[in-house]
Amino acid sequence: MASVANRPNMASAANSASDEELVARFPGHPVDHDSAAHYRGRLTRQLLVHRCAACGIWHHPPKPVCPACWSNAVEAREVSGNGTVHLVVFLHQGPPAAGVDYSTPYPVVTVELDEQPGLRFTSTVVGSANDTIVIGCRVVLDWIERDSTPLPVFRLVDPESQEAAFGSDTGVKP
Amino acid sequence: MISGRNPMKDMVAIAAAATTGFVPHNSGRSQASFVAEASIRVLRDCGLTVSDVDGICGSSPSAATVQKMLGIPDVTWFANPSIPFVNHLAAAVSAVHSGLCDTVLVYHGAYRLPWNTASSLRDPFRRGSSMGLGVGGPGPETIAGAVGYTAWASRYMHEHRVPKEHFGYVAINDRTNAAANPASAMREPITMNDYLAARMIRWPLCLLDMDVPVDGADAFVVTTAERARDLPHPPVLVHAAALGMIDLNEEDQAPGLDRNGQHVTVEALKAKSDFWIDDIDVYFPYDGFTIITLNWFENAGFCGPGEAGAFIEQHWDTASNRILINGRIPVNPHGGSLSEGATQASGHVREAVHQLQGLAGPRQVPDARRALVTAGGFFFNAQGVMLRRE
Numbered sequence: 001m002a003s004v005a006n007r008p009n010m011a012s013a014a015n016s017a018s019d020e021e022l023v024a025r026f027p028g029h030p031v032d033h034d035s036a037a038h039y040r041g042r043l044t045r046q047l048l049v050h051r052c053a054a055c056g057i058w059h060h061p062p063k064p065v066c067p068a069c070w071s072n073a074v075e076a077r078e079v080s081g082n083g084t085v086h087l088v089v090f091l092h093q094g095p096p097a098a099g100v101d102y103s104t105p106y107p108v109v110t111v112e113l114d115e116q117p118g119l120r121f122t123s124t125v126v127g128s129a130n131d132t133i134v135i136g137c138r139v140v141l142d143w144i145e146r147d148s149t150p151l152p153v154f155r156l157v158d159p160e161s162q163e164a165a166f167g168s169d170t171g172v173k174p
Numbered sequence: 175m176i177s178g179r180n181p182m183k184d185m186v187a188i189a190a191a192a193t194t195g196f197v198p199h200n201s202g203r204s205q206a207s208f209v210a211e212a213s214i215r216v217l218r219d220c221g222l223t224v225s226d227v228d229g230i231c232g233s234s235p236s237a238a239t240v241q242k243m244l245g246i247p248d249v250t251w252f253a254n255p256s257i258p259f260v261n262h263l264a265a266a267v268s269a270v271h272s273g274l275c276d277t278v279l280v281y282h283g284a285y286r287l288p289w290n291t292a293s294s295l296r297d298p299f300r301r302g303s304s305m306g307l308g309v310g311g312p313g314p315e316t317i318a319g320a321v322g323y324t325a326w327a328s329r330y331m332h333e334h335r336v337p338k339e340h341f342g343y344v345a346i347n348d349r350t351n352a353a354a355n356p357a358s359a360m361r362e363p364i365t366m367n368d369y370l371a372a373r374m375i376r377w378p379l380c381l382l383d384m385d386v387p388v389d390g391a392d393a394f395v396v397t398t399a400e401r402a403r404d405l406p407h408p409p410v411l412v413h414a415a416a417l418g419m420i421d422l423n424e425e426d427q428a429p430g431l432d433r434n435g436q437h438v439t440v441e442a443l444k445a446k447s448d449f450w451i452d453d454i455d456v457y458f459p460y461d462g463f464t465i466i467t468l469n470w471f472e473n474a475g476f477c478g479p480g481e482a483g484a485f486i487e488q489h490w491d492t493a494s495n496r497i498l499i500n501g502r503i504p505v506n507p508h509g510g511s512l513s514e515g516a517t518q519a520s521g522h523v524r525e526a527v528h529q530l531q532g533l534a535g536p537r538q539v540p541d542a543r544r545a546l547v548t549a550g551g552f553f554f555n556a557q558g559v560m561l562r563r564e
Contacts, residue, residue: 028312060427067421087317087325087426090377094314105377106314110325110426122426123315135332146313153315 015040025149035062037076045143047152048076049119058116079121081141081152083111086120088135098146107133111154121152128156176438178445180414182271187402187409188263188561189395191527192216195357196284196390196515200297203389205283206235210243212393213281220395220405222277229275229396231266232282233257240281251275257282258460258550259392259519260557264415266396276401280394282520286387290320294387320384320463322425323551324376327465330431331378333480338378340483341464342369343490343497345382345512348461350496352509354536355525359388359515363495383464388515392524399564410530413449413544413560416442423554435556436473439548443558451475455542456529457503458522460549461510470548507537519549523559530563 022039023031031039038061041048051058052066053073059066066074090105100106107130110122125133126142139154192215194208201208209232217223224244229251230237237252251274255261259282266278288295295301317325327341346369352358364382372380395405402409418438420429428434444450451457451474459470468482476499477485491498497505508514508525515521526545528534534542548558 061424086329088328089317089321089324091314091321092374092376094376095312097313100314105374108315108317108321108325110317118422118427118429120426122317135329151313151315 015043017043030061034064038062041076041078042150042152045150045152046078047081047121047141049079049113049115049121050074051077058113058119060119060121079113079115079141081113081121081139081154083113083121083139083154085109085125085133085135085137085139085154086112087122088133090130099144105130109133109139109154111139123151123153126153126155132156132158176441176445180446182267182412183446183448184411184413184562185399186267186270186412187397187399187564188412188523188527189397189402189405189409190216190220190407191392191394191524192219193357193392193521193524194390196359196386196388196517196521198359198386198388198515200286200293200300201389204299205285205389205391206239206243208285208389208391209235209240209281209283209393212391213240213244213279216393216395217279220407222395222405226277227279229266229269229278231255231262231269231278231280231396233262234283234285240279244279246279249275251278257518258555258557259517259523260415260547260549260559261417262520263394263396263412263523263559264417264557266394267412267415270396270398277395277397280396281391282393282518283391284388284515284517284520286389291387317425319425321376322553323463323465324379325425326428326431326552327383327463328378330465330468330480333431336480336483338370339366340468340486341379341383342366343483343486344461344464344467345369347486347496348506348510348512348514350494351504351507351537352513355508355514357390357521358509358513359386359390360509360513379463379465382512385462385511385516386513388517390515390517392517392520394524394527403564407533408531409564410527410561411564413562414443414446415557415559416446417557418442419554419556425553428553431469431552432479434552435550435554436469436548436552439556439558440473440475443546443560447560449544449560449562451546454544454546455503456507456526456539456545457499457505458510458519458526458545458547458549459505460519460522460551461506461512462516462518462551464512466551467510469552474546474548504537504539507534507539519547519557522547522549523561526561530561 054071055069057068087110372382418435471482529542
């Protein structure tokens with residue numbers, strides 16, 4: 001039986017931040033034994049998601065056991081970050097965050113990752129006008145820095161959307 | 175697995191309900207002061223004293239705080255469930271039915287909290303107040319909490335190709351109803367033009383799609399049906415209750431609008447009860463966000479997926495400018511969370527009790543005998559309770 005000690009934190013991302021440093025880098029985030037590997041991955045710009053080594057099912061956010069087969073052998077594995085926009089919101093107001101100006105409504109998307117149907121990750125879209133960000137868009141992973149800490153974000157792959165992004169900056173949704 | 179077993183059916187009653195009324199601004203009072211006022215009112219209304227109470231149930235302040243605040247000498251059971259309010263009611267009913275206690279003071283303090291109003295954040299006495307629900311990370315890149323309803327509203331519009339007006343009907347119905355409820359925070363009628371012009375908060379939902387943060391409280395006395403018959407008001411029997419939830423209950427991992435806690439709640443209530451929507455006299459679908467109400471109509475079986483807006487159009491009473499299902503059944507006659515105020519469903523249950531007791535004043539549904547309350551949203555908080563007059 002796997003012990004807590006050899007559970008998920010042995011993930012591929014070899015970031016050496018101590019637990020203390022990790023919590024300090026992600027103030028307010030739910031950093032704990034089960035999610036630490038995910039957050040360590042962010043520091044080296046790797047998007048790590050829990051996958052069960054026993055049955056192969058992915059899940060997110062990180063849980064201590066595999067919800068599908070109850071194995072303890074869950075491990076944080078890198079995902080491609082390729083996916084499809086499943087949910088979209090444009091925030092006209094929201095929590096203060098460095099580099100976020102709600103005068104242009106701020107997109108928040110839930111992306112269904114290609115690794116598994118129903119496996120989703122939520123972040124923002126960069127580099128595209130708001131009126132090009134719609135449910136069904138294909139996206140790829142990208143990274144930005146906020147408060148000197150990497151933040152996983154998405155970028156639209158549709159070339160027309162890319163063009164629109166460089167054309168107009170007034171993509172205000174109705 | 176959904177069980178039809180329901181030994182507590184009609185065995186426990188709500189003997190009385192009371193409210194302080196609700197205000198849409200920082201009242202200058204503590205949450206505890208509202209809970210005290212509502213609790214004292216409901217106990218006096220029943221002719222009960224603190225010695226008659228042996229159970230306490232509510233979220234905030236804690237049961238221990240309420241006990242010492244009101245000087246309730248002894249209790250043998252208490253609980254501090256999380257919202258919405260069917261949770262509190264179901265806990266109290268099962269405690270009474272099982273014999274953990276006989277008479278429970280059940281309360282809910284609605285309070286303007288720092289996470290949902292900027293003016294509350296500026297009030298130093300409110301900064302530490304919480305509903306006890308976790309939220310996502312500190313940045314905007316999450317749909318945990320309130321944003322989740324907006325995200326699924328956009329998905330609803332995408333899947334069913336319906337216009338924003340369908341959401342607007344819910345807001346207009348509530349505001350029309352609130353005009354007849356002196357406890358309501360917002361009583362000025364609104365038009366569809368008002369709705370469509372309202373300030374966008376999180377596209378696609380605007381200010382009038384979101385419930386009104388308020389200060390105020392409701393309180394209830396829950397006891398055995400037998401005991402309730404000796405109290406001043408007609409007993410309202412708790413016929414069935416359910417707290418439905420599925421495994422994928424995070425906002426961004428939920429499978430979809432076609433499978434979530436609402437479906438489990440409805441299946442459980444139908445399995446446990448002797449009546450359903452054809453037999454009710456008043457309906458209380460939750461309306462913390464307009465999208466929730468549309469989905470409750472569909473999932474309760476009034477219409478199919480994506481059809482709630484069309485259903486409301488068919489059942490709109492133009493004379494009174496509100497929903498009357500089959501010309502008869504009003505929906506959230508107290509004004510709901512969008513107009514009476516964000517009570518997390520205590521207001522819905524309180525109004526259901528008053529309707530079934532014949533105490534709803536100008537809002538009274540003639541000879542109301544059965545009510546359905548479907549509280550909460552999609553994720554970890556879909557709940558329902560069925561009430562009937564003896």
